[in-house]
Amino acid sequence: MTDTFNSLIRRIPKWLLYTVAAFYPAWLLYSGLTGGLGVDPVKAMEHALGKVGLQLIVLGLIVTPLRSLSGVSLLPLRRVIGVVAFSYILLHFAVWLVLDVQILSQIWADILKRPYVTVGMVGLVLLLPLALTSNNWSVRKLGPRWRKLHKLTYPAALFGVAHYLMQSRGFQYEPLIYVGVVVLLVAWRLLPRRRPAAKTS
Numbered sequence: 001m002t003d004t005f006n007s008l009i010r011r012i013p014k015w016l017l018y019t020v021a022a023f024y025p026a027w028l029l030y031s032g033l034t035g036g037l038g039v040d041p042v043k044a045m046e047h048a049l050g051k052v053g054l055q056l057i058v059l060g061l062i063v064t065p066l067r068s069l070s071g072v073s074l075l076p077l078r079r080v081i082g083v084v085a086f087s088y089i090l091l092h093f094a095v096w097l098v099l100d101v102q103i104l105s106q107i108w109a110d111i112l113k114r115p116y117v118t119v120g121m122v123g124l125v126l127l128l129p130l131a132l133t134s135n136n137w138s139v140r141k142l143g144p145r146w147r148k149l150h151k152l153t154y155p156a157a158l159f160g161v162a163h164y165l166m167q168s169r170g171f172q173y174e175p176l177i178y179v180g181v182v183v184l185l186v187a188w189r190l191l192p193r194r195r196p197a198a199k200t201s
Helices: 002-011 015-035 041-068 075-101 104-111 115-131 135-140 142-169 173-189
Strands: none
Touching: 002 075, 002 173, 015 041, 015 075, 041 075, 041 142, 041 173, 075 104, 075 115, 104 115, 115 142, 142 173
């Protein structure tokens, strides 16, 4: 069953996934323009893009432990997941920048004075080199350094869930769940793996 599932995953066209992913922000924009996102469509769009982007980052972190624990491999999709996650986070930032704050001096003031904005910006900056190197040329050019560079996903995810938690008003369970999941995934990554014992003749 696992082999069959993994085989199906490998056959999914990447272009199809990118096309499907493009429909979500397009749908949000349409809903915002037609009154489907409530009284504050800009905030609704901003939060929705950020939240789904964060969910995709978490999904990308789950790929390796999922394969190790169950044999199910989403590795062929990890690059797509990462690129789409960054695209949604970038759109989340763009909506905040262009449609929400708008005033350049206020944008800079928010980044410097509002901790949750500062934390979110750090997370975005950490994701930028990952997005720029998510291509075959960069993998070949960087060699082993590519894997080291892409470990930035873990601190970026931590800053992302911190941003989500800090901007939440009042006590909410959902942001805490995201924090707990990401902390567990980072801990799983940092824990030393027991190597198989060498066979003796």
